[in-house]
Amino acid sequence: MEKLDIANSDHEVGDTKTDLAEAAKINYLTKHNxxxxxxxGHMLTVNVxxxxxxxxxxxxxxxxxxxxxxxxxxxxxxxEIGMIxxxxxxxxxxxxxxxxxxxxxxxxxxxxxxxxxxxxxGYSYWDTETSSGSxxxxxxxxxxxxxxxTANKVLITDVDGNRFIIQxxxxxxxxxxxxxxxxxx
Numbered sequence: 001m002e003k004l005d006i007a008n009s010d011h012e013v014g015d016t017k018t019d020l021a022e023a024a025k026i027n028y029l030t031k032h033n034x035x036x037x038x039x040x041g042h043m044l045t046v047n048v049x050x051x052x053x054x055x056x057x058x059x060x061x062x063x064x065x066x067x068x069x070x071x072x073x074x075x076x077x078x079x080e081i082g083m084i085x086x087x088x089x090x091x092x093x094x095x096x097x098x099x100x101x102x103x104x105x106x107x108x109x110x111x112x113x114x115x116x117x118x119x120x121x122g123y124s125y126w127d128t129e130t131s132s133g134s135x136x137x138x139x140x141x142x143x144x145x146x147x148x149x150t151a152n153k154v155l156i157t158d159v160d161g162n163r164f165i166i167q168x169x170x171x172x173x174x175x176x177x178x179x180x181x182x183x184x185x
Contacts, residue, residue: 111156
């Protein structure tokens, strides 16, 4: 019969708790500790307390409800540098720059009319009118590619990773609604 080393096992649990506590610390970025700039190549960079990150990306915690609060600033390797509590905490020219990058990341034309959706071999083929013009795209069925994000708002992700929004399901015709409903998971 093996003897358990309880003291060592408690120590490991203690280390895990310390690691979790460290991981839970959030580095909030403010106008006092972070300077955002755009490069000639239109990449977003940030200097945080003297450390420069040459290419950063903004990830909204609540992209479908509020793109102005709790914005994670990450490296290309997806390492979080810090969190912006609110864009309103920054000067207006920085807010404009950050909003531009958020809008690029979350660009999703609104579907205003559905001409036709056909299905074949596990894919649906969408013929639509959007806020950016006519668009024909392919969606893999299942896997959450056509998802309700609120009671009336639907997010569609095509096979190339492009996103489209139906802002208000109730604004669709009955025929359009039935076509979308058949694709939802």
